[in-house]
Amino acid sequence: MGALIAVRARGITKCFGDVVALDGIDLDVAPAQIHGLVGPNGAGKTTLLGLLLGLAVADSGRLEILGTPVRRALAAPDCVAGFVDGPGLYPSLTARQNLAALAALRGRDARTAGIDDVLDQVGLTDVADDRAHGFSLGMRQRLGLAAALLTKPRLLVLDEPSNGLDPTGKRHVHSVLTRLATDGTSVVLSSHRMDDVEALCSEVTIVATGRVVFSGPLSKLAAENRELDYRLHTSDPRAARRLAVDTAGIRLVDDGARHQAEVLVVRALVPALDELVVRLVHADIAVRELAPVVSPLEAAFLALTEQQEAGR
Amino acid sequence: MTATIAHDHAAVARPVSVARGYRFELVKLISQWRIRLLVLACWIAPALFVAAVSQQSSLPVDTLFGRWMHATGWAGPLVMLGFAGTWALPLLTSVVAGDVFAFEDRLGTWRHLLVAVRSPRRIFAAKALASLTVILLLVAGLALSSAAGGVVAVGNQPLVGLDGHLLTPSDAAGKVLLAWVCVLAPTLALAAIGLLGSVVLGRSPMGLLLPALVALALQLAQMLPLPVAVRLALPGYAFIAWNGLFTSPTQLGPLLIGIVVSLVWAGTATALAYLLFLRRDFTDLTYDGSARRAVAAGVLPLVGLVAVTVAVVAAATATTTGSGIERDKVQRSVATAFARLYRLQTKQLNRPDVTEAQLKATATCNRGGGNVAAQGPGNDWRCVISWHLPDVEAAGTAIYQLDVTADGRFVADGDGPKEVNGYFLVRTPIGDAPNPLWQFDGNVELLPTAPKG
Numbered sequence: 001m002g003a004l005i006a007v008r009a010r011g012i013t014k015c016f017g018d019v020v021a022l023d024g025i026d027l028d029v030a031p032a033q034i035h036g037l038v039g040p041n042g043a044g045k046t047t048l049l050g051l052l053l054g055l056a057v058a059d060s061g062r063l064e065i066l067g068t069p070v071r072r073a074l075a076a077p078d079c080v081a082g083f084v085d086g087p088g089l090y091p092s093l094t095a096r097q098n099l100a101a102l103a104a105l106r107g108r109d110a111r112t113a114g115i116d117d118v119l120d121q122v123g124l125t126d127v128a129d130d131r132a133h134g135f136s137l138g139m140r141q142r143l144g145l146a147a148a149l150l151t152k153p154r155l156l157v158l159d160e161p162s163n164g165l166d167p168t169g170k171r172h173v174h175s176v177l178t179r180l181a182t183d184g185t186s187v188v189l190s191s192h193r194m195d196d197v198e199a200l201c202s203e204v205t206i207v208a209t210g211r212v213v214f215s216g217p218l219s220k221l222a223a224e225n226r227e228l229d230y231r232l233h234t235s236d237p238r239a240a241r242r243l244a245v246d247t248a249g250i251r252l253v254d255d256g257a258r259h260q261a262e263v264l265v266v267r268a269l270v271p272a273l274d275e276l277v278v279r280l281v282h283a284d285i286a287v288r289e290l291a292p293v294v295s296p297l298e299a300a301f302l303a304l305t306e307q308q309e310a311g312r
Numbered sequence: 313m314t315a316t317i318a319h320d321h322a323a324v325a326r327p328v329s330v331a332r333g334y335r336f337e338l339v340k341l342i343s344q345w346r347i348r349l350l351v352l353a354c355w356i357a358p359a360l361f362v363a364a365v366s367q368q369s370s371l372p373v374d375t376l377f378g379r380w381m382h383a384t385g386w387a388g389p390l391v392m393l394g395f396a397g398t399w400a401l402p403l404l405t406s407v408v409a410g411d412v413f414a415f416e417d418r419l420g421t422w423r424h425l426l427v428a429v430r431s432p433r434r435i436f437a438a439k440a441l442a443s444l445t446v447i448l449l450l451v452a453g454l455a456l457s458s459a460a461g462g463v464v465a466v467g468n469q470p471l472v473g474l475d476g477h478l479l480t481p482s483d484a485a486g487k488v489l490l491a492w493v494c495v496l497a498p499t500l501a502l503a504a505i506g507l508l509g510s511v512v513l514g515r516s517p518m519g520l521l522l523p524a525l526v527a528l529a530l531q532l533a534q535m536l537p538l539p540v541a542v543r544l545a546l547p548g549y550a551f552i553a554w555n556g557l558f559t560s561p562t563q564l565g566p567l568l569i570g571i572v573v574s575l576v577w578a579g580t581a582t583a584l585a586y587l588l589f590l591r592r593d594f595t596d597l598t599y600d601g602s603a604r605r606a607v608a609a610g611v612l613p614l615v616g617l618v619a620v621t622v623a624v625v626a627a628a629t630a631t632t633t634g635s636g637i638e639r640d641k642v643q644r645s646v647a648t649a650f651a652r653l654y655r656l657q658t659k660q661l662n663r664p665d666v667t668e669a670q671l672k673a674t675a676t677c678n679r680g681g682g683n684v685a686a687q688g689p690g691n692d693w694r695c696v697i698s699w700h701l702p703d704v705e706a707a708g709t710a711i712y713q714l715d716v717t718a719d720g721r722f723v724a725d726g727d728g729p730k731e732v733n734g735y736f737l738v739r740t741p742i743g744d745a746p747n748p749l750w751q752f753d754g755n756v757e758l759l760p761t762a763p764k765g
Contacts, residue, residue, distance in 0.1 A: 055423055085420065089419075097343070107329075
């Protein structure tokens with residue numbers, strides 16, 4: 001028997017009164033994969049994550065989590081953890097007490113539940129005995145993640161886990177999620193920060209108005225995408241500009257305004273961009289920076305969701 | 313590439329047991345500074361209050377048993393009980409039970425809690441039990457602290473009952489404890505109303521205030537000249553009816569009715585809160601309660617319960633209209649209390665003891681100088697007490713002005729003669745002492761009673 005798929009959703013529909021939150025959603029999350037869920041506000045991301053956590057049940061469709069069909073609310077498997085709409089913490093308790101209370105709720109001894117270990121993983125050891133009342137949003141997010149880790153989940157569901165994180169906190173969270181995936185845990189996370197999704201996720205699902213508009217690897221998303229704008233900084237901007245103009249499939253963006261600029265902005269598909277780089281190298285022009293002005297995921301996200309909105 | 317994870321199908325999570333959920337809720341409650349403050353206040357403040365008041369020259373005579381605070385430590389916890397029934401217990405239930413569900417609304421932790429516990433039923437049970445535990449802890453603090461303060465500051469002396477009979481210290485202790493246990497019933501009713509308000513009204517402050525507002529409304533109702541059946545059918549009546557424990561014989565009927573009604577209210581309000589909680593949509597984070605639902609599922613069933621309990625109490629007690637305060641009952645009550653307190657005064661004055669049978673005290677009462685029907689509450693009752701002493705042919709007489717309130721309590725204010733009840737002190741062989749016949753509290757049983765003896 002092969003590895004069980006972590007999440008298999010087919011035709012999931014969920015309505016709240018007259019509002020259709022999810023409209024025939026399909027979702028597959030492989031084991032040991034960090035899967036990003038992106039979409040505009042009100043797209044249905046939180047509703048979908050809530051279904052994965054077992055907070056609600058779909059009106060129609062089929063949902064299997066870790067091989068177990070989920071047919072009613074609060075019937076998700078035991079090894080699913082996470083949070084939606086922010087972590088549930090009690091401000092009058094310290095970070096350690098919050099985790100100890102959760103451990104006790106699950107019948108585990110606070111001394112052997114690994115509280116110190118998970119606090120260390122999310123970088124909250126120094127404030128373990130401080131009341132959560134004074135925690136910043138980022139610290140609360142990390143404590144929420146620690147609470148989820150305490151259950152040793154096989155599927156971790158996180159809603160906007162990067163909200164409010166400073167660079168150190170972000171590094172802790174990324175490190176934890178990457179390690180979890182390496183150890184076999186599947187992670188589904190929603191985020192509005194495309195850099196996070198690109199850094200963490202191997203696959204992504206884009207949702208708009210309750211429907212999936214894309215699902216698959218990030219590389220596939222980039223390949224399917226239209227031309228992107230790239231910033232090009234070279235050792236010889238004039239020569240680079242001439243080469244760019246001569247290369248098929250390359251267009252200079254806002255050429256008049258940037259004629260004397262050190263940095264070029266070019267619009268191209270990836271193959272044409274590759275050709276331009278080869279030409280620059282052959283002409284002994286050093287490439288100091290080549291980066292998309294807008295990330296491929298963000299560009300794809302904007303394009304796909306705009307199409308979806310336009311099609312309504 | 314994907315790593316291989318465990319291949320077995322994951323088992324569906326089992327809900328957390330009520331016992332673990334209960335401990336979790338207790339931890340959350342006790343961690344709140346206001347709950348800790350309340351626990352401390354309830355266990356310390358009553359002792360200090362009773363001890364301090366007992367040392368004052370001016371006593372809270374308008375509170376039941378307040379006039380006996382110099383005489384015995386057991387009056388203190390009863391004064392505290394009267395205060396608690398009016399203010400403390402409604403407010404305590406508001407803060408604890410009225411907030412136990414709304415607390416999660418404010419913090420936005422419902423989803424977290426549901427994922428952790430996986431059973432709304434068990435969450436409800438755990439929260440209800442935890443809030444009940446904290447309320448019991450607070451009530452126990454009020455009772456034990458005030459009793460300790462009274463006994464330490466004044467002493468373990470006999471207590472004069474509401475009809476003048478003397479309770480030994482051990483009897484007084486038992487009755488005081490029993491009185492506090494009895495008011496647990498209306499406290500539970502208020503706590504259940506708090507749970508209902510907390511569930512129905514979500515983050516709205518009205519949910520928190522509901523028990524206090526209901527208690528206030530019930531107290532106002534008790535001040536009105538309501539028919540006896542209506543008065544007894546209100547869930548706060550046991551806050552008053554414990555008075556009946558301090559008469560001889562005890563007035564158990566109203567107390568038992570009050571307790572049963574309170575418990576029925578507690579059960580009904582808790583059941584309504586439970587049903588509404590199970591129906592709630594926890595996906596709405598901005599839930600602030602629904603006015604329509606509050607009326608349809610909260611107010612209307614409880615209004616119906618009032619109607620049913622009034623009908624049942626009226627049928628069970630054979631009372632439909634009338635205040636229950638009638639001339640015969642007032643006369644019996646005043647005469648009985650006078651005779652017993654007369655014996656107390658006799659003992660103070662070191663005179664030969666007389667029995668109540670020898671005194672043959674009787675009272676003749678009227679209202680408004682005889683121009684008003686002698687029934688119902690009012691401060692215009694006037695009673696003339698007559699009594700006999702052995703070997704004395706002439707009967708003694710004393711006059712009292714009575715202020716009878718709608719709940720059956722009365723204060724008798726002596727109007728002379730001075731040497732019997734006209735002055736607040738009596739001269740005893742060891743110095744001046746408070747005159748027990750000058751002013752005294754009494755209680756008219758509102759239910760129909762047959763004359764004794």
